[in-house]
Amino acid sequence: MFNKPALTDEDLASTILSDLKRVTREYATAATESVCPEIRQMFTQLLDSTLKMQGELYTVMQQNNMYNAxxxxxxxxxxxxxxxxxxxxxxxxxxxxxxxxxxxxxxxxxxxxxxxxxxx
Structure with a gap:
């Protein structure tokens, strides 16, 4: 059959970082548009945890020269x-x-x- 080249760690991390950035935008929009206070709080908590993950991944990528600020x-x-x-x-x-x-x-x-x- 045919062998596909595997993604490098840098490519994989960049893909995940891009997805985390997209998800933060979507959570921010959902929190902003929520009418129900409990739903708004849930999206705000999801946004906070996603921002934390994004920041941690960015730090690791920067430390490993995978991301140029x-x-x-x-x-x-x-x-x-x-x-x-x-x-x-x-x-x-x-x-x-x-x-x-x-x-x-x-x-x-x-x-x-x-x-x-x-x-x-």
Whole structure:
């Protein structure tokens, strides 16, 4: 018959890493779209454990020269992106609070300060 070449450890690890990355996206989407709190919690726990596995596999691959990380990002660029995300989060929080207030779910006086903490 015909002999197929076996996958190398690097190819196998890369395939598993790609699958873990895909699964994390799917779990994140499922958790985000879940209406039931128990189902949301289950997907969040699955996401956390999958992220842990992905991180462990990445570390092993990097230690064995199976994965080349991208070049480091400039701190200035990261700070700029973080500021944009914080502004977007603040705008989203304000929108949600205003929508709740207009629906009578919370009194406007209880809205308070909608500032978003800076993450370091």
């Amino acid at each position: 991208s070049s480091p990002a400039l701190k200035q660029e990261l700070d700029k992106q973080l500021k944009q995300y914080q502004q977007s989060q603040q705008q989203t929080n304000q929108f949600v609070q205003q929508a709740k207030a207009s629906q009578g779910q919370i009194p406007p006086a209880a809205m308070g300060n909608n500032s978003v903490p800076a993450y370091q």
